[in-house]
Amino acid sequence: MSEQDFPEDEFAARTQAAQKAMHSQGIDALFFTTEAEMRYFTGFRTLFWQSPTRPWFLVVPVNGKPIAVIPQIGAHLMASTWIDDIRVFSAPHPVDDGIALLADTLKGFTKIAMPMGRESGLRMPLRDFQRLRDLTNHAEYLDGTGPIQSLRMVKSEREIALLREICGIGSEAFARAPELFHSGQPLNEVFRSFRIELLKQGADDVPYLVGGAGQDGYGDVISPPSARPLQEGDVLMLDTGATKSGYFCDFDRNFAIGQASDAVRSAHETLVRAVEAAAEIARPGRTCADLFQAMAKVLDQSEGDVGRLGHGLGMQLTEAPSLTGFDETPLRANMVLTLEPSLALGPDRMMVHEENIVIRDGSPEFLTVPAGPDIPVITR
Amino acid sequence: MSEQDFPEDEFAARTQAAQKAMHSQGIDALFFTTEAEMRYFTGFRTLFWQSPTRPWFLVVPVNGKPIAVIPQIGAHLMASTWIDDIRVFSAPHPVDDGIALLADTLKGFTKIAMPMGRESGLRMPLRDFQRLRDLTNHAEYLDGTGPIQSLRMVKSEREIALLREICGIGSEAFARAPELFHSGQPLNEVFRSFRIELLKQGADDVPYLVGGAGQDGYGDVISPPSARPLQEGDVLMLDTGATKSGYFCDFDRNFAIGQASDAVRSAHETLVRAVEAAAEIARPGRTCADLFQAMAKVLDQSEGDVGRLGHGLGMQLTEAPSLTGFDETPLRANMVLTLEPSLALGPDRMMVHEENIVIRDGSPEFLTVPAGPDIPVITR
Structure with a gap:
């Protein structure tokens, strides 16, 4: 239903450019929790980020399309983007706002980069991030601020x-x-x-x-x-x-x-x-x-x-x-x-x-x- | 210059209510990085939070007024609030966006609570948060989500x-x-x-x-x-x-x-x-x-x-x-x-x-x- 801001090849080109950088740096997956990065790779655009209640997750593997791990309420809108692999969780949930599902999504990756540097933040509860780290303790979490900023600086x-x-x-x-x-x-x-x-x-x-x-x-x-x-x-x-x-x-x-x-x-x-x-x-x-x-x-x-x-x-x-x-x-x-x-x-x-x-x-x-x-x- | 949304006693009452909860739970200080909590205790209101470049910090000690640890660009506006203790840092800075100053502000506290639970996030770089933890390794960081949410739920x-x-x-x-x-x-x-x-x-x-x-x-x-x-x-x-x-x-x-x-x-x-x-x-x-x-x-x-x-x-x-x-x-x-x-x-x-x-x-x-x-x- 929703109209896309760009054709699919815009997002494919962004993803490929990121994956090229990941290859050269030995990174298996990028992990994002923030609006700009989610939108940059998927085209998912909504003002619903105004609500702090639910976390939203994106995983960009070194090969293939990005994977969205998101609350059920966003599934319909995400389905209108170029993303095929949309994994939904119920939120708010009594005990798990998507962390088990996210950990399962990340289980095949050992070097995971995410923004940790200047201008970045973590848009998920710290307690849940710690639980994610515990559930994926096979993996190393690296600072991916530089490559992502370098990519986003140059506009199409x-x-x-x-x-x-x-x-x-x-x-x-x-x-x-x-x-x-x-x-x-x-x-x-x-x-x-x-x-x-x-x-x-x-x-x-x-x-x-x-x-x-x-x-x-x-x-x-x-x-x-x-x-x-x-x-x-x-x-x-x-x-x-x-x-x-x-x-x-x-x-x-x-x-x-x-x-x-x-x-x-x-x-x-x-x-x-x-x-x-x-x-x-x-x-x-x-x-x-x-x-x-x-x-x-x-x-x-x-x-x-x-x-x-x-x-x-x-x-x-x-x-x-x-x-x-x-x-x-x-x-x-x-x-x-x-x-x-x-x-x-x-x-x-x-x-x-x-x-x-x-x-x-x-x-x-x-x-x-x-x-x-x-x-x-x-x-x- | 800037007009305040509420008189000073509104913010004093919020602070005292938080401090009462802190006393009863043995918490020395609350630590915040996010817009709503900064505004709740200080009255500091600006759309400048749209810019992700600079972090903003607030410390609410168990006794006395809150302490703002903020970029220089916010000093003028913060001075129009009821806050007296405003500690400013230059940002963006080549190597330290306020972390040394923040660590110094927190050095007298041993039980520091911050939002880590449902609906919360960390609006500062993860790398800087780790550096803060290293610089204040005498202190324990606890989840303060419950008391803060409980306070904010009931409106004046x-x-x-x-x-x-x-x-x-x-x-x-x-x-x-x-x-x-x-x-x-x-x-x-x-x-x-x-x-x-x-x-x-x-x-x-x-x-x-x-x-x-x-x-x-x-x-x-x-x-x-x-x-x-x-x-x-x-x-x-x-x-x-x-x-x-x-x-x-x-x-x-x-x-x-x-x-x-x-x-x-x-x-x-x-x-x-x-x-x-x-x-x-x-x-x-x-x-x-x-x-x-x-x-x-x-x-x-x-x-x-x-x-x-x-x-x-x-x-x-x-x-x-x-x-x-x-x-x-x-x-x-x-x-x-x-x-x-x-x-x-x-x-x-x-x-x-x-x-x-x-x-x-x-x-x-x-x-x-x-x-x-x-x-x-x-x-x-």
């Missing part, structure tokens, strides 16, 4: 098409800012109107919308909105992660309410110049650290407190790699990245700016319609 | 007020169905219009919206929408988890497009009668299993494949307890529950219905405006 043209679409939707929504926002509007109403505009422009969902507003900058970039009305001289920033078919945009825009101070104008121009400096050199052969340094040089500040100046983008709002001074990941064609420079304007004031690009052979492709150096002024 | 009147508000918003949005939905409308456009309506009615966000449509029922209850147009004779079901100040509603409504078959009319009436049978007996002294049995008796089917007929509701779309035949959790006043009976109508066809209630001394309070036995027919 089909993935890029979805990312281009949602970035275009975000750009269209931001273009309507002069009609949507006005002085005196409470910040939570600004958020509400922008969420609605994103949906009207074609976003499926808006899982992420943060921002701030304040005189000559804002205090942080992760807060939910207050009811404080926009005031003359405010800088308003909205940062959105909207989705289309499960793929995210992640970029922001700044607006001056009524007027912008020289400090704000200058900061905005500097942020845009920092993005341009990174985009100028962003191509295969350079590294994440190179992009970080290119931006840091324009910003002329120490690293600041955000920790990085951009990151990977795709099925998650943020993905590997990180644009930091220590991430030496080489850029490869079809990586999708955010460029996200930030500037401190005072002890409790900052500004941030963000664009989304694809690394190409040659100049990068901008997925977002890039902001110009002049901060837009809302005059309503 | 302030929490219930937010839940009442978002359930009211959902009810208002569903009441507009005759104007929003019509025969020939693609299902993904049905979803889009309903999301927008929820926001217009005052929801902050719609993290969960699933559903289905099909002749005489739908195939599952977790799918994203297809582009298939609604047809005469379809049953349309929408199930929404919208939020207000971080609290969820979780209920659904069924609509017949143009006309309803006798089987659909009868199934809808049976589902509503099942809810009524559970609500009839829902009060302190009864158990979750009692509610399950009351519904199962009306449904006159075996448990089916959904696994349960309702669950707790609050800061998460689904919370403990579960309305199953094996969950003997006694009902207590101010528990908020969903009643969610489902019926199989054929090998690939089902219907589900859901309401949200508060357990009170006496009859329960309905937070949703309850559906009547007659399935509403959309005649446009």
Whole structure:
């Protein structure tokens, strides 16, 4: 019944690429508990992950198709994907939410890799994981973070098409800012109107919308909105992660309410110049650290407190790699990245700016319609 | 800057209740990595959890206020909560995303409890968790799932007020169905219009919206929408988890497009009668299993494949307890529950219905405006 986001060969290609890496590293099976990895290899997409009640498991053997070990409630939807081997358990269950079935599925494998490193988590109870380890004590569990992140970093043209679409939707929504926002509007109403505009422009969902507003900058970039009305001289920033078919945009825009101070104008121009400096050199052969340094040089500040100046983008709002001074990941064609420079304007004031690009052979492709150096002024 | 969802005494009361349980069980500290628990004890609310890059840690000692051990990027927002002891680390960091600082924070504790059981997960890298265990090998890590779930199950009147508000918003949005939905409308456009309506009615966000449509029922209850147009004779079901100040509603409504078959009319009436049978007996002294049995008796089917007929509701779309035949959790006043009976109508066809209630001394309070036995027919 459910429509697939990609044809079967997309998932087959991902699986084969993973299996090639597994072969070369002597890994028998990959084991996943998390939404992004489950969806990456199967196409299984549902918001039901919002419910923490039931665990979901995926096993990617070194040969053959992935095996889904999932609660009965997901069997119908999983049957609409390319997966053939779907093993279901009843959940919630009095004593065993799928662990015996999962252990049985893993019994033929001795070197099992799973994400254990940076950006990963374990979406199953620790107690059940320990029981799984006990039931499969013939096997060694290895850290598979590196190979999986390396695979997911480089997007297919089909993935890029979805990312281009949602970035275009975000750009269209931001273009309507002069009609949507006005002085005196409470910040939570600004958020509400922008969420609605994103949906009207074609976003499926808006899982992420943060921002701030304040005189000559804002205090942080992760807060939910207050009811404080926009005031003359405010800088308003909205940062959105909207989705289309499960793929995210992640970029922001700044607006001056009524007027912008020289400090704000200058900061905005500097942020845009920092993005341009990174985009100028962003191509295969350079590294994440190179992009970080290119931006840091324009910003002329120490690293600041955000920790990085951009990151990977795709099925998650943020993905590997990180644009930091220590991430030496080489850029490869079809990586999708955010460029996200930030500037401190005072002890409790900052500004941030963000664009989304694809690394190409040659100049990068901008997925977002890039902001110009002049901060837009809302005059309503 | 950021407005708090509750006054400080709400968080102090939660902390004291947890500490009372810790005292009685000989626990020195609670340790959390997940959004709901962090927010429950601190009030720290942000959509930034969408980014998997950085871990967030909370330690609740047996005496005194909770201690936040968090990335620098969250320091400003955390400072707006009632928490005084905020220990920050730089993240992403080349080699240590906060583990040394966390270990130092935990060094005075020998019995540390954390969620390890049903419905829990570990939102930090497994490798880092192992390193934490190594650095704090003086301490014993215990499963604290039970005490925390027991605490969170019973809501304060302030929490219930937010839940009442978002359930009211959902009810208002569903009441507009005759104007929003019509025969020939693609299902993904049905979803889009309903999301927008929820926001217009005052929801902050719609993290969960699933559903289905099909002749005489739908195939599952977790799918994203297809582009298939609604047809005469379809049953349309929408199930929404919208939020207000971080609290969820979780209920659904069924609509017949143009006309309803006798089987659909009868199934809808049976589902509503099942809810009524559970609500009839829902009060302190009864158990979750009692509610399950009351519904199962009306449904006159075996448990089916959904696994349960309702669950707790609050800061998460689904919370403990579960309305199953094996969950003997006694009902207590101010528990908020969903009643969610489902019926199989054929090998690939089902219907589900859901309401949200508060357990009170006496009859329960309905937070949703309850559906009547007659399935509403959309005649446009």
